[in-house]
Amino acid sequence: MFAFIARQPILDKEQDLFAYELLFRDGASGAYPLHEPKKAELITERFSTLGIDDISGNQKAFINFLPETIINRFPEELSADNVVVELTQNPAINTSLMNACEHLKQQGYKLALSDDKLESTILTPYPYIDIVKVDITKIKPEWLEQHIPTLAASGIQLVAEQVASLDQFAMCRDLGFDYFQGYFFTQPDTKSAKALPASKLTMLELMSQSAQPEFDLESVASIIERDAALSYLLLRFINNPMVNKRLKITSLRHALTYLGEVEVKKFIALLSLASLNDSKPLELLQVSLVRAKFCELFEEKKNGKDKSMSAFIVGLFSLLDTILDSEMPVILEKLPVSKGIKQALLGEACTFTDYLSTAKAFESGLWGIVISQSESLDISQKDLHEIFNRAIKWSNEMRQALSDFFPRATPNGKQ
Structure with a gap:
């Protein structure tokens, strides 16, 4: 069981999730940590811990091991x-x-090798290795062009690491890489921006309502009633046992009565975002879910529940520019939100922006930033890690619940 852990997605050529790489804060260079029994027991007692399946959501997990760990x-x-x-x-x-x-x-076991210099292709063959990972920021493009096609032709699968843009993704895919690690998929493709169809404008209307301080039941009901399929989806989602274990909900008013305004607003925002994300990598939705819950729990810990829904919305909407291939200021013209939410989504200095920055540091395992954020925001590192762990578990549950409506959300791509 682990308390200090992060994960990075590895996507395939279609930008579907292939695996997560797990990063351990208390292991050398992110490697699998080896705790003494007493220390491991102490961590489990004092911290909210996760198992491998909890963090990876039943996806494949790449785990870095030091040579001595593998040998001994x-x-x-x-x-x-x-x-x-x-x-x-x-x-x-x-x-x-x-x-x-x-x-x-x-x-x-399958074995992967991080070989940033590709020296092994020249000096020594790769015994027992199934996958080679290459940090593309450490090798000149001409070196990649020379060696990657040969490796690809040998039957070894290739992972490009530190892929930061859609252009880098396209270059690596064309060179023959099979998998791609990095947050390139969170970048908007403004070259392909086009007007939103009416169905997506309806989703933005719903999202706007979910972000309002006061819940206007009649406005939300009238939007949903325009689309019978949407109404059916919302009720099915709210009745999913992973979402609601209490009782069968029969209408939006019924949901509001029994689940409360905040939970209903969350479900509406979640389902709307999932519908908008229909043509994008599903991992965009997963990252949004983690950020949403992280920001919500952060605000609750710091200031109570009064503004926790706004913090949730900040995390959930943080990748809307990528999902819609548009610029955030343009989106916010169609999506009126409160001043605090707007500031955070535009990257302006405010408390919610700090939450979002901390979530992004966890995504990449940037532990130095996590530590400095802990100090500047006056929250313990223990609390930060517990918040992130809870956000990961919750996002995996929501992904499973959403898989009923969006089959691509099913773990391991099974439909």
Whole structure:
């Protein structure tokens, strides 16, 4: 069980989720940490911890292991079905490591190697390696062009790391990479911006209503009643056991009575965002969900529940410019929100912006920023990690609940 952990998505050529790489704060360079039994027990007692499946949401998990861990103390409780063992050293140059890797292969594990210089292609073959990961920021483009097609033709699968833009994604895909790690998919493609169809404008109307301080039931009901399918989806979503374990909800008014205004507004905003995201990578929705819950819980911890819904909306709407391939100021003209929400979505200095910055630091495992945010925002690191862990678990549950309506949301891509 782990308390200090982050994850980064690895997408395929269609920008569907392939796996997550897990990053451990208390392991060297993000590697799998080895705790002494007493320390592990202490962490479990004092912190909100997660298991591998909790953090990865039943997706494959890439985990970096130091050579000595693989040779001497590999954690046997990890499943070969869900874990890809990532190395930072080519087994060919270390007999003990090569023997340990052969043992892992016999147990059914896939092995990945981070080889930022691609020296192994020249010096030594890749024994037992299934996947090679390459940080594209550390290698000249001409070097990539020379070696990547040869590696791709050999049958080894390739992951491009630190892919930060859609142009870099296109370049790496054309070179022959199979998978792509980085937040390129969160960048809006303003080149393909076009007018929103009426159905998406309806979703923006609903999202606008969910972001208002006062819930206007009649306005929301009239918007939903225009679309019978949407009304049906909303009621089915609210009645999903992962969302509502209390009783069967039969109408929007019924939901408002039993679940409360804040929860109903969340469901409307969630379903609207999922509908808007129909042609984009599903991981955009997942990142939005984590940010939403993180910001909400952060505000609750700092100031109580009065403005926690606004914080939730900030996180949830933070990638709308990418989802709609538009600029945030243009979107906000169609999506009137409160001043605090607007400031955060435009990146202006305010409390909600700080929450969002902290969430982004967790996404990339930037622990130095997490520590400095803890100090400047006067919140303990323990509380920050617990908030992030709760946000991860909640987002995985919501993704599963949404899979009833959006099949791409199903773990491992099963429909």
